[in-house]
Amino acid sequence: MHFINAKGILTGNGGRCGMNIYRGCSHGCIYCDSRSLCYQFKHPFEDIEVKQNAPELLEQALKSKRKKSMIGTGSMSDPYMHCEKELQLTRRCLEIIKANEFGVAIQTKSDLILRDIDLLDEINRSTKCVVEITLTTYDDDLCKILEPNVCNTKRRIEVLEEMQKRGIPTIVWITPILPFINDTEENIKAILNECIRTGVKGIIDFGMGLTLRDGDREYYYAALDKSFPRMKERYIKRYGNSYELPSPKAKELEELFQKTCKENGIMSDPEDCFRFMNEFPEKYQQMSMFDF
Numbered sequence: 001m002h003f004i005n006a007k008g009i010l011t012g013n014g015g016r017c018g019m020n021i022y023r024g025c026s027h028g029c030i031y032c033d034s035r036s037l038c039y040q041f042k043h044p045f046e047d048i049e050v051k052q053n054a055p056e057l058l059e060q061a062l063k064s065k066r067k068k069s070m071i072g073t074g075s076m077s078d079p080y081m082h083c084e085k086e087l088q089l090t091r092r093c094l095e096i097i098k099a100n101e102f103g104v105a106i107q108t109k110s111d112l113i114l115r116d117i118d119l120l121d122e123i124n125r126s127t128k129c130v131v132e133i134t135l136t137t138y139d140d141d142l143c144k145i146l147e148p149n150v151c152n153t154k155r156r157i158e159v160l161e162e163m164q165k166r167g168i169p170t171i172v173w174i175t176p177i178l179p180f181i182n183d184t185e186e187n188i189k190a191i192l193n194e195c196i197r198t199g200v201k202g203i204i205d206f207g208m209g210l211t212l213r214d215g216d217r218e219y220y221y222a223a224l225d226k227s228f229p230r231m232k233e234r235y236i237k238r239y240g241n242s243y244e245l246p247s248p249k250a251k252e253l254e255e256l257f258q259k260t261c262k263e264n265g266i267m268s269d270p271e272d273c274f275r276f277m278n279e280f281p282e283k284y285q286q287m288s289m290f291d292f
Helices: 054-064 089-099 111-126 140-146 153-166 185-197 216-227 231-239 250-263 270-278
Strands: 002-004 016-019 049-051 070-073 103-108 129-134 170-173 202-204 209-211 244-246
Touching (some): 016 054, 070 089, 070 270, 103 111, 111 129, 153 185, 185 250, 216 231
Parallel strands (some): 002 049, 016 070, 070 103
Antiparallel strands (some): 209 244
């Protein structure tokens, strides 16, 4: 990893702002979209770029905001990758969010988030906290291939259980679903059953498939060659260089997904899920004297 002093930390405005404390990732997920060339990484993806002044930048940014809002993190780089255990930049940023009475929506695949559960609980009690967990496959042996350097699915389900005990709302990302690999009814049912059991608020799915961009595609295909012989050729024959790669079973799996969510009162429309994550509770909305 290497350290930089960033010029800014928050992006976006209105109901929710986003931040990435790190750039790159050490989880090694074979399908990671963040590897795509369009994101213009100027360093190897595994050489984590650490925004060492992120807490100071966040403090300044939140103090200058006229209205409270949700702060999102984890969309590009996991805030709980391995270096966070030592650096604790994510924790320091959460402390600043709490102190300034903002909310947080935090996405991860790592059980390291449990280190900060007391802090997340405090934020949720004072304003709002939403924890987002990615679950792609219920099979832990397959999980070790797809997401080799992070805790397995069973452990992530335990994270959902712990959040449920605290009353912290959770959203599950059931994506990507990889054609010919984890696109089975058995897999989807198993994940959905755990989402029901752990009381998740919503599940985000983008059509039961995978997207591949330049840069991401090459890495993914190299991983297929290593772990799934002749699978790359199967992909190329069916999809060519398409950006969207829907599962051949997408229609059936999507129907199963929607039916299960509806029957169990779980949000299944991505827009509804994002709206929930972006909404800062009105009763905590504060304005400065300059807004009057």
